[in-house]
Amino acid sequence: MIPIHLLQGSALVWSAEDARKIRQHHRLVGSLAGSLPRKPRQNARLGLPLKLLPEEARLLAEIGVAVLLRRVREEEEDPGNKESGKQDEGWNAEGGSRQGAEEVPRPEVEAYLKALEESYEEQRQLGLREKRNLLESLSERIAQGRAKCRRDRGQQTAKPPKPALLEELEESFQFPREAMMVQLPTARVPLTPTEVVDWHHSTPDWPHPGQRAHEIRYQVFRDLWERGYFITGGSKFGGDFLVYPGDPMRFHAHYIAVCAAPDEPLPLCNIVGAGRLGCNVKKTVLLCSAQRDGAVSYTSLQWTGLQ
Missing domain, CATH: 3.40.1170.20 (tRNA intron endonuclease, N-terminal domain)
Incomplete structure (x- = not known):
C-alpha cells in the first residue's frame, strides 16, 4: 500500500x-x-x-x-502517555538521544557516520587515482614543455631534476569534504x-x-482516467483539468476540461472566454458534467471560420 x-x-x-x-x-x-x-x-x-x-x-x-x-x-494523544513519556528517552535534532543534559548517540547514527567516513575515503581514493592518471598521461608533454623553456632561456645544462609530480601527489592531494557526493534519502520514518x-x-x-464541486470533478476525473488519458491540474489554462493522450513528458495537452453541474446555468461570457483561451493555446475545451446516475457527458468547444 x-x-x-x-x-x-x-x-x-x-x-x-x-x-x-x-x-x-x-x-x-x-x-x-x-x-x-x-x-x-x-x-x-x-x-x-x-x-x-x-x-x-x-x-x-x-x-x-x-x-x-x-x-x-500531541493534544490528541492520551494525556497519561504524556506523563509516562517524560521518563522515556527523547531524540534531539542531531539524531542523538538525550538523558538529562547528557547526549547518548544512537547506534543508527554511529553506523551512518561510519558509512559517511568510508564513503569519503573511497571518493578520495577515486579522486587521487583520477588525478594520477591525468598526470601520467600529461607527463611527457610536461617534460617537453620544461625542456623547451630551458632552451628558450639559453640554458645548456639541465637543472637537477625536481621531485616527481607523481611522488608529491599523494601528500599534496586534497579532497574537500564539501565536494564529496552524499546519498540523499528519498523517504524517512515519520517522527x-x-x-x-x-x-x-x-x-x-x-x-x-x-462537497458537490469535488464530487463532480472526481466523476469527470475518473471517467477520463478510465479512458486511458493522463490528467493534471488545469488552473494555468483556466480549467479544472488538462487532458493528455500520453505522459505529459512526451505530449502536449489536447483538452482543457471544465467541470460544471448539469442543473446549474453556465454564463455565456464564461463559455466565450474558455473557447477563446482554448483557441489561443491550440487546445479543445471540454464542458464536462456528471449526471446523477454517474454518467459523464462532454461538449467540445472550438472556434470555426477563422482564417
Missing part, C-alpha cells in the same frame, strides 16, 4: 519509489512541491514531496493501492504517530468528501 500523508487538505507522497509507481503503473502525475536540498532558494526545479490532486488521492484509495494517513497531534483516514468522510485534513 502506498502511504499518502494528509496535511490540511493536501495529499503528499514522500517516497520517490512510491511516486514512480504512481506515475508508471497508475498514470497519475501529481506535481512536485518540495525544494531541492542543494538548491533550496530556487523554484525552477522542485523535488519531493509529490503533491497529488484530491481526485488523484481519492482514486488511489478507491482502487485499493494507497492508504490516506494523518499525523496524530510522530499516524492514523488511517477514511476517505469517505470529511475531516479537517481531508475536507473534500461531500
Whole structure:
C-alpha cells in the first residue's frame, strides 16, 4: 500500500519509489512541491514531496493501492502517555538521544557516520587515482614543455631534476569534504504517530468528501482516467483539468476540461472566454458534467471560420 500523508487538505507522497509507481503503473502525475536540498532558494526545479490532486488521492484509495494517513497531534494523544513519556528517552535534532543534559548517540547514527567516513575515503581514493592518471598521461608533454623553456632561456645544462609530480601527489592531494557526493534519502520514518483516514468522510485534513464541486470533478476525473488519458491540474489554462493522450513528458495537452453541474446555468461570457483561451493555446475545451446516475457527458468547444 502506498502511504499518502494528509496535511490540511493536501495529499503528499514522500517516497520517490512510491511516486514512480504512481506515475508508471497508475498514470497519475501529481506535481512536485518540495525544494531541492542543494538548491533550496530556487523554484525552477522542485523535488519531493509529490503533491497529488484530491481526485488523484481519492482514486488511489478507491482502487485499493494507497492508504490516506494523518499525523496524530500531541493534544490528541492520551494525556497519561504524556506523563509516562517524560521518563522515556527523547531524540534531539542531531539524531542523538538525550538523558538529562547528557547526549547518548544512537547506534543508527554511529553506523551512518561510519558509512559517511568510508564513503569519503573511497571518493578520495577515486579522486587521487583520477588525478594520477591525468598526470601520467600529461607527463611527457610536461617534460617537453620544461625542456623547451630551458632552451628558450639559453640554458645548456639541465637543472637537477625536481621531485616527481607523481611522488608529491599523494601528500599534496586534497579532497574537500564539501565536494564529496552524499546519498540523499528519498523517504524517512515519520517522527510522530499516524492514523488511517477514511476517505469517505470529511475531516479537517481531508475536507473534500461531500462537497458537490469535488464530487463532480472526481466523476469527470475518473471517467477520463478510465479512458486511458493522463490528467493534471488545469488552473494555468483556466480549467479544472488538462487532458493528455500520453505522459505529459512526451505530449502536449489536447483538452482543457471544465467541470460544471448539469442543473446549474453556465454564463455565456464564461463559455466565450474558455473557447477563446482554448483557441489561443491550440487546445479543445471540454464542458464536462456528471449526471446523477454517474454518467459523464462532454461538449467540445472550438472556434470555426477563422482564417
